[in-house]
Amino acid sequence: MTTEQKPGHEWTDAERVDQYVARMDAREDAERRPFFEYMARLIGAEPDAGLSVLDIGSGHGPVATVVLDAYPNAHAIGLDISEAMMAVGRERMARFGDRFRYMVGDFGDGKLPPEAVEAGPFDVVVSSRAIHHLSAELMASLYADIHENLRPGGSFFNLDTASAETDAMRERYRAARRAEHPEDVRPASASNEPRHTDAFPHHRDATLIRHLEWLKAAGYAAYDCFYKKGDRALIGGFKAA
Template sequence: MPGGWSDPGRVAEYLSRGIPNREIAETLLLDALPASVDRFLDLGCGDGRLLSLVRSRHPDARGLGVDSSEPMLSRAEARFTDQQQSVELCNHDLSRPLTDNDVVAANAPFEAIVSALAIHHLTDERKRTLLAEAHELLFPGGMFVNLDLVCSASQVLHERFRQAIGRPEDDPSDRLAPLCDQLGWMRDAGFAEIDCRFKWLEMALMTGRRAPSGALPPRSTA
């Protein structure tokens, strides 16, 4: 396994790897977006794959992608050289608060915040605070849509997933959390309409809506 996301070798290896069922999950991710998207934020945007997909569904939307990997951001810059009015990229370490980032603040609020295969690299505590920040950065009625890796139900299923995605060994930077916990953290962050709209082994599509003004989500009983 090559090094971290600042390693161009690791980035190239990831981008060359096929992930089964990814296109199905991404289509469902796009289906979960609001009918109208003017501005959206992509957390851990990588080479801009998801920014591009969202804009294919919402061609007039302006996307902001944040990531801490320079090799990934370089790939994304190359992808969007002719779309600089519509796509902005920003180096941001997601372990730090989004609210500290002036570019994020200048673009907020968003109709949608999306993420794919990135948030599982953060500690559970940071996942929870990030969810709360994402909730506050959305317009009332806006959607948070996160396609990410979650804990497998067993070691056997974990091995099956790893083999299916062509990874010879575990990624030491993965910090997988159970799906149920993550849906609960979304509820704690204030999201309503929390759902898992797709799950295949370790890959899950988690969605939640910031309640429209005046409509409060049910209070947590946990």
């Protein structure tokens, strides 16, 4: 099986990782900060809580970082398959000592890998820009499996693509983004280069309404979209206590 055949496995490519991390460092991590900080507040645990956290598709660790900084007694596992990503992350996450560790494991079948299940259940499961690699069916399956592996009262947050419902809305988001960051988005006429939703056609299935439907079907007692800008949304849910 080639790396292209399994969802997300293109991230084993070191050059792709370097470009991604450079882009996040240059600007996007700062843009994501309000989403992440709000997420940390929504966890709503006591400040000294010894939370057990799973970060799905952790990459260089930006999401786990926010939770570990907000909760000094929390421990996190970063689930990933990319050695190149984890090499960058090991350096950045070293300041957390044994509060953070990577786990090599694949969620590409729409399930947490057995080693992650064994390490659970978790108080908090977080993810950013990783679950979108899955088809709609597998995203829904993963949302249910995450629910299964949360402790009662636990929470799940995913900052990811929530596609526009219509092409007109998609173009409007794109135009707004182009105005804000002309370097990021190509004009609609330059369609020979893949854009995000063109590169991953299944993203079109992952609209906000469907994310919420999957959370509901998965059994979360409360769920919502907590923050949204264009087609990026922080969605998630809370397991019944």
